[in-house]
Amino acid sequence: MLIKLAFCILASNPKRFILKQITPNNGSSKEALLEQIAGTKQSIKEQLLENGALMFRGFDLKTPEDFEEVALALEPGLQNNYAGTSPRNSRTKFVHSASELPGHYPIMQHCEMSFLPTAPRYLFFFCYVEPQDGGETPVCDFRKVYDQMDPKIRKEFERRGVKLIRNYTGPKTKTGKDVYQLKRWDELFKTTDHHVVEEEAKKNELEVTWMDDDRLKLVNSRPSVLEHPDTGEKVWFNHLQVFHREAAAIEYKHIYKRRGDLFSLKYMIALNTITFFKRLFKKPEDEAMHMVFADDGSEIPKSYVEHVEQLIWNNLEAEPWKRGDVLMIDNFSTSHGRLPYKGPRDILVAWSA
Ligand SMILES: [Fe+2]
Structure with a gap:
């Protein structure tokens, strides 16, 4: 039995x-x-x-x-x-x-x-x-995420591709640092030499823009899906659920559902509040990380991120x-x-x- x-x-x-x-x-x-x-x-x-x-x-x-x-x-x-x-x-x-x-x-x-x-x-x-x-x-x-995705949404991602936007502070940046900061560009590239950064970025097909206050913007476009090199299976292969400005707040709702404790309730509220104010006061392209569609740079709807995270x-x-x-x-x-x-x-x- x-x-x-x-x-x-x-x-x-x-x-x-x-x-x-x-x-x-x-x-x-x-x-x-x-x-x-x-x-x-x-x-x-x-x-x-x-x-x-x-x-x-x-x-x-x-x-x-x-x-x-x-x-x-x-x-x-x-x-x-x-x-x-x-x-x-x-x-x-x-x-x-x-x-x-x-x-x-x-x-x-x-x-x-x-x-x-x-x-x-x-x-x-x-x-x-x-x-x-x-x-x-x-x-x-x-x-499985690829297979189970709403075919309409999946097709749209396959057709349009994704564009990634990253904004890094530098060693001399003074203002406007994010609550959750990525490493600085000099830490990422292990140099303070702009020319070396540009050469390295070129190898990875990253578009470099030097901004005010010693900041660096990296932008690149990628396909949304990969064909597995050994099996030919299609794989959801992009960072939408990490880079999109709504992603962390959505994730914490799932985490709270799993843990159901005060610790996750506190951070679910905190991340959702931060995201709410960023939506009001910060342009998406100025976020530390964000993702848009590659073909015309338009926003990826929050409902798509929710769908992918649910899957x-x-x-x-x-x-x-x-x-x-x-x-x-x-x-x-x-x-x-x-x-x-x-x-x-x-x-x-x-x-x-
Ligand atoms: Fe990782």
């Missing part, structure tokens, strides 16, 4: 199987895991292609160096260039902090750097310090972290994000081309 009940629960919740767990075959030491990876590499690749995300759990991994070794065993082509938006600190040659954004701020689901022509192929996360309250790194199958939450899988976990993600099919948290949390990241 109990087995039948458990089967019914699992069968009624197919989302459980997006994030596949890989546990010890023959010992839980780091060396045993490296052996397990070497002996099952083909199967790991196949499972990743099908599931989109794999969680290596139950292995005795303690340090950023252990994580780096495991990630390199899974994918030798790790990279350490980063042109994304999150503030990050490096821990080893290829390992960084996942994000230094404050714990209460939600990181909405995204395929890493989908706004650049050089988006990474695989991502790796490591649980160095296990969060006690929230702080999951949920994943979502963006092939994402319908397909979201959020497994609480355990210390030593390694999460491997196919960035060309599966998104990741971060739920808000309280207390200590240290999740590390690495990625490959």
